[in-house]
Amino acid sequence: MKEMLHCTKLLASFSEICKAHLVIDDGKELSFSTQSEPNDSHFIQSLRRFSADILDGNSFKWKSQGHYNLYGRPLKVPDAQTVALVAYSDRRTALTNCSNIVRMRNSLAAIAELIENWQFAQQESEQLTEQLGESFEAIALYSRITPQIMAFTFSESTLRTLMEDLFEAMGVDLIFTSIPSREGYSLFVRREDASSVDADPQGFIENLIDAISADTPSLEEQHFVVQNSRSVPNYEKLHPEAFRFLVTAIEHQSVPYGWLGMVSFSTDKIFRYSELRMAATVAKQLAITLSNNDLYIELQLLVINVVRSLVHAIEAKDVYTKGHSERVSRYCSRIAEKLCLSKEEKNSLLWASILHDIGKIGIPERVLTKPGKLSAEEFGWIKLHPEKGYDILKPIEPLAKSLGGILYHHERLDGKGYPSGLRGGEIPLQARIIAVADTFDAMTSDRPYRPKITAKEALAVMDEVAGTQLDAELVRAFTTIADGTEKLEDDGGLFEKLEGIHSR
């Protein structure tokens, strides 16, 4: 009837047109077209009896009652309900004849049609508004979670944030993921003030998953919805209180990763299709992300192994340079720390420093391992290695930001380096850092043409060439690292460390 009150204005307008008072009677209460209702209780009782007759007969009726003529007909309202639409007018001011009765019947039919259409339009509008609200919530949730699930660096903490967002959007008492193959990926978020949530949520979740697994043959479209645990014996025994739950499989390309589920102890509501669709979408995206993460880790490990093979290939040609690439890389990472470079800059520097001499693969072994002084022609061969390294690695897109360090690591600040004779700031920072680390390691390692010198002696030489050959600021930074206040010793295999980082 509350909706009918919205019709009062509409009734008042019709009342003006047909010169009669209009009333809607739903069997419980009356809605009048005018503010001032008749104060004759006897008349009101007659009016209600007249309404009841209309509803019983489900057709147009009219009668005279005291000073009034009454006309009425049934009116359909939403939810399959029928109410009585009644018009009454004072007989002393209105005619009662056949033409008047027909006119009132036609008028009431037209008014009823307009009210019915208006109400159904209102109902449709409310449903659309509700659907729009649900869609908006879904879009808002998708926009929050998409960056998280698309990130290659998806982690346990990203998953927890995702679950917290989903928990807030769904308004349930408990939400969980069960992904046994990933350590830390089986987690739950529960409503803290919900006394119904078991004292041992993890145990409850495990029992629920066991029960679902037993039901898996009946699982359709990889999701499972039970609106009331009391109605299914397998689930009734899982908790003393009635609960409803929705569980969907986290699966991609027939690889099952686990389950995403949500539980509510409010069984007066049900899980709607839109909520199931939302959970299924999140579970699917989660599965794709886990799959992509696996591929990404495999790709990273492949790159590490390819680089390891390349480095070993150079060292196999020139035994004197064994361990050189890893040491240079380690020194570079210390300098990068000192300079507070970004994570991306450190990563590019890491690959550039490991691979800086990769072009030596194309240099004849007799030149690389010659004990004496190199001829001009032989030195010409050596000078080609930065460009050869650049050409070898250029097709590998993930190494694009490391190419500058490889191509220019033999440039000098005074412009007397190779291959391009760049000066000062024209030389990329990455290349200037590698030059410092490379120079230090070359002097502190035995070479076929000369024995090694001590770290202190090497630092003194570097100090002399700071500003002409090497970047003075970087030499100072490296000196503070290498002068004994900070350790430079090998603290483990670089490739093993990289494998550890990328397999997490």
Ligand SMILES: [Fe+2]
């Ligand atoms: Fe080099």
